[in-house]
Structure formats: structure tokens, C-alpha cells
Amino acid sequence: MDxxxxxxxxxxxxxxxxxxxxxxxxxxGAIAIQDAVWVxxxxxxxxxNFQWLAAEVTELGGESSLFTAQDVLGAQNESLRxxxxxxxxxxxxxxxxxxxxxxxxLEVLSKRYQKVKLKDYFQCPLGxxxxxxxxxxxxxx
Amino acid sequence: MKWVTWxxxxxxxxxxxWLIRKFIDSKAKFQFxxxxxxxxxxxxxxxxxxxxxxxxxQGHCSFHAFLxxxxxxxxxxxxxxxxxxxxxxxxxxxxxxxxxxLDFICEGIRLVSPDDATALDRGAMIYDALYALLAxxxxxx
Numbered sequence: 001m002d003x004x005x006x007x008x009x010x011x012x013x014x015x016x017x018x019x020x021x022x023x024x025x026x027x028x029g030a031i032a033i034q035d036a037v038w039v040x041x042x043x044x045x046x047x048x049n050f051q052w053l054a055a056e057v058t059e060l061g062g063e064s065s066l067f068t069a070q071d072v073l074g075a076q077n078e079s080l081r082x083x084x085x086x087x088x089x090x091x092x093x094x095x096x097x098x099x100x101x102x103x104x105x106l107e108v109l110s111k112r113y114q115k116v117k118l119k120d121y122f123q124c125p126l127g128x129x130x131x132x133x134x135x136x137x138x139x140x141x
Numbered sequence: 142m143k144w145v146t147w148x149x150x151x152x153x154x155x156x157x158x159w160l161i162r163k164f165i166d167s168k169a170k171f172q173f174x175x176x177x178x179x180x181x182x183x184x185x186x187x188x189x190x191x192x193x194x195x196x197x198x199q200g201h202c203s204f205h206a207f208l209x210x211x212x213x214x215x216x217x218x219x220x221x222x223x224x225x226x227x228x229x230x231x232x233x234x235x236x237x238x239x240x241x242x243l244d245f246i247c248e249g250i251r252l253v254s255p256d257d258a259t260a261l262d263r264g265a266m267i268y269d270a271l272y273a274l275l276a277x278x279x280x281x282x
């Protein structure tokens with residue numbers, strides 16, 4: 001597994017710029033290691049996303065570096081994967097729980113599923129389960 | 142005129158090339174350089190490469206930059222710009238249902254095309270179709 005590492009520094013003021021970049025990182029599902037390096041699994045899409053975010057940091061008066069990296073310690077790799085996988089699993093489980101309640105809002109839940117899936121970099125098996133349940137739930141009131 | 146961009150075109154660049162040929166420079170020639178490089182010959186205009194004029198700015202895609210820089214005011218083009226924004230960049234708000242599909246199709250076009258030039262030619266049809274459809278939509282006044 002290859003990883004993308006983004007390191008950046010952005011002026012403290014105005015705060016809007018800092019918040020903007022931070023929110024985008026969160027939206028991408030990136031994880032901060034030691035509050036210093038932002039990590040994403042390397043895919044064509046994440047590479048593109050990080051590349052443009054780095055350009056935006058520059059535009060906001062900051063500096064950034066973007067690297068591809070391989071993890072040397074296997075175990076570390078596992079725990080990093082887990083950090084990406086855990087919130088995804090949780091989000092899928094929440095949807096599954098909501099589907100069990102009476103009269104679930106299928107429109108809202110399917111939208112939520114789509115959003116989670118975008119950040120599901122390690123193909124969590126629960127994703128397929130959610131998909132199947134959503135499809136089965138339609139028209140079954 | 143010669144227009145330069147990185148190899149491996151996607152939704153934004155296929156859109157930009159279509160826009161250039163259709164609205165800016167009907168005799169446009171495109172050149173593709175390796176990603177990460179910025180060796181641009183004199184007289185050639187780079188686009189969708191980080192840090193240049195016709196690129197991502199303030200969270201918007203390069204297609205958007207073309208509309209601004211060339212003062213193109215056609216509302217249909219601005220609608221397409223929004224779709225590419227949502228397809229190609231991280232946006233907090235999503236209002237264009239077409240966006241993820243457009244992105245997928247463009248990526249697929251590159252995959253089945255022997256080279257970038259062919260991908261631009263083929264992709265142009267998608268944007269022709271999109272433009273025609275949007276232009277035919279009833280106007281809300």
C-alpha cells in the first residue's frame with residue numbers, strides 16, 4: 001500500500017484560510033499523524049485531491065509538500081489502515097441500525113451511504129451489506 | 142495556438158479542451174507533458190497545472206478559470222463549470238446530480254483511449270451532448 005503525505009503550513013491569520021483547508025482535509029477523510037502529517041491512501045483520485053489542495057495552500061499564502069510513501073513497518077501499516085476503516089465501519093453500522101427502525105427515511109440513508117462510500121478506501125464489507133439492505137428496503141413499507 | 146497540460150486527462154481537462162476548441166481557439170493544438178513537470182515552451186499556454194493562470198483557484202476547477210479569464214458569460218457554461226467543480230474538487234455543497242457520473246465517464250474515456258489526444262476528441266462529444274441538453278432545458282425566469 002502506498003500512502004500520500006501532505007505537510008503544510010498556513011499563516012495563522014486570517015483564520016478562514018486555515019479552517020478552509022482543515023475542513024477539506026476532513027471531507028477527504030484524511031488522517032493527521034502526530035498532528036503534523038496528513039495521510040491518505042494513494043489512489044488516482046486522492047493524488048489529484050491532495051495536489052489541488054496543496055495548490056490552494058500556496059494560494060492562501062502558505063507552503064506545502066506532497067509525497068508518496070511506503071510504510072516500512074508492517075504493523076504500523078495495519079494500524080493506519082484501521083484508523084481509516086474504523087469511522088467507515090461505524091458510519092455503515094449506523095445506517096444499518098437506522099434501517100432496522102420502523103419507517104426509515106430511505107432517501108436520507110441512501111444519500112448518506114453514497115457519502116460514506118466515497119471515503120471507503122479499503123472496501124469495508126459492510127458497504128455491500130448496506131447497499132443490499134437499502135435496495136431490499138425500497139417499496140417494502 | 143498551443144495549449145499544454147499534464148498527461149492522463151480527466152473530467153476537468155476534457156471539459157477545458159472542449160471549451161477551448163468551441164469558444165476560444167478553434168485551431169487549438171494540445172500538448173501533454175508528464176505529471177509533475179512544468180516545461181512549457183514559449184507561446185504555449187498551460188492549463189490545469191498547479192500554479193498557472195488557467196488552473197484551480199479558490200476551490201474552483203480550471204474550467205471555471207477559463208470562463209473568468211475569457212469572460213464567457215453563457216449560463217449553460219457556468220452550469221457545466223459547477224458540475225465539473227463537484228466532479229473534480231472537494232465541495233461541501235453538492236447540487237449537481239450529474240457530477241459523479243460525469244467524472245466516471247470521463248475517467249473511463251481516458252481508460253479506453255489509446256492516448257490523451259484521442260481522449261479529448263472522444264470526450265468532446267460528452268460535453269457537446271451535455272451542453273445541448275442543458276441549453277434545451279426550460280429557462281426559469
